[in-house]
Amino acid sequence: MCSDPNCAHEPNLPEWFVDDLGPLGVPYTKPEDFAVPPKESTGILFTEDHEKKGYNVKEIGDGVYWVSSGWYDCMFVRTGNGVVAVDAPPAIGENLLSAIEETTDEPVTxxxxxxxxxxHVGAASIFGPDIKRVGHNKTRELLERFPDPDRPPPMETFEKDEVLDVNGVKIELSYKGQNHCEGNIFIYLPKPKILAAIDIASPGWVTFRDCDSSDNLSGYVDAFDQILEYDFNTIISGHVSKTGGRADVLEGREYMHDLQALAREALETVDVAYFAKQLSAERRTSFRWVEEEYFSACTNYVTKRMLEKKDPRGRTWAERLSGADVMTKHNAYWALEKTRLEKHHNGYVKRGNVHPPKYYV
Ligand SMILES: [Zn+2]
Ligand SMILES: [Zn+2]
Structure with missing residues (x-):
């Protein structure tokens, strides 16, 4: 039983539910703490088709199909003599085979x-051992280094740009450097103007927590600009339950720019000494507490300003991007940490000064 009288959770808590850590743990929230996402942001979720089959498949261009399980999506391309699958998320899993069989007799090649x-590719083994697997050199290197029987490494790899021509259907592959992770590529079909850029922009929704766990935040933000250089009508993001367009990418980029600017401002404004000075001589070794409070203060600085900011039409980020109220604190922390590491560092110790200064009394 949960001991907190204000707890929103069910009275018979599962055995694994930990709610008594206090400041050693993370706080729980209630659904009512956040806005209800509008129906238009939930795409194919809650549709009859999805509830019956667990997935939706839709032709979004000539021979190009989008498959979604709701929170994950991918695509495949019919070439007239074989199918090219782009990703195979385990959340879609074997339903991807059903989706392909629903639309064509062509085998996946x-x-x-x-x-x-x-x-995103953890169900790659569903296509069997004989297909051609294509990806970036880094993807191959990482999958060879961290092997997974369900993710056989791609053996046809490239460094920068590659055109995959399958039965005359051209698919442009491009790597513009590390963003969300190393080896994350853009996959573009010039004729129907469809772009798959996975784990960057999420149409209608805020980016997932910690800026989608992006290894390199500067590269991740640059990727929005790289997407906009393509002439595309439809973008596939790998997530949410719908495809998007240019306006979604512009909106996602604006959110990230706001976040980056406020992270820089917080790093220049919030004073770590304010917390360090609270340590008594007996507690002077409690550096981790100082760091904890400093980062909490920086994160709250950014989160409050992000959530209060309004666009020229008077809309807040939570009104523009679903989930912004839930995720912004996590994205704020990530933006702070990555800005601190990737951008110019404000301040360094001058000759003769001592770091850290003696704050305690
Ligand atoms: Zn993802
Ligand atoms: Zn990813």
Whole structure:
């Protein structure tokens, strides 16, 4: 039983539920603490088709199909003599085979890996051992280094740009450097103007927590600009339950720019000494507490300003991007940490000064 009288959780808590850690743990929230996402942001979720089959498949261009399980999506391309699958998220899993069989008798002959992450290509083995697997050199290197029987490494790899021509259907693959992770590529079909850019922009929704766990935040933000250089009508993001367009990418980029600017401002404004000075001589070794409070203060500085900011039409980020109220604190922390490490560092110790200064009394 939960001991907190204000707790929103069910009275018979599961055995694994930990709620008594206090400041040693993270706080729980209630659904009512956040806005209800509008129906238009939930795409194919809650549709009859999805509830019956567990997935939706839709032709979004000539021979190009989008498959979604709701929170994960991928695509495949019919070439007239074989199907090219782009990603195979385990959340869609064997339903991807059903989706392909629902639309064509052509066998799957190729699979393109957007990046090496298990949540997007962790069902790559469903196509059997004989197909051609294509991806970036880094994807191959990472999958050879961290082997997974369900993610056989791509053996046809490239460094910068590659055109995959399957039965005359051209698919442009491009790597513009590390963003969300190393080896994450853009997959573009010039004729129907469809772009798959996985784990960057999420149409209608805020980016997932910690800026989608992006290894390199500067590269991740640059990727929005790289997407906008393409002439595309439809973008596939790998997530949420719908495809998007240019306006979604512009909106996602604006959110990230706001976040980066406020992270820089917080790093220049919030004073670590304020917390360090609270340590008594007996507690002077409690550096980790100082760091904890400093980062909490920086994160709250950014989160409050992000959530209060309004666009020229008077809309807040939570009104523009679903989930912004839930995720912004996590994205704020990530933006702070990555800005601190990737951008110019404000301040260094001058000759003769001592770091850290003696704050305690
Ligand atoms: Zn990923
Ligand atoms: Zn993802």
């Amino acid at each position: 190729h699979m393109v890996y957007s990046h090496w992450h298990a949540d």
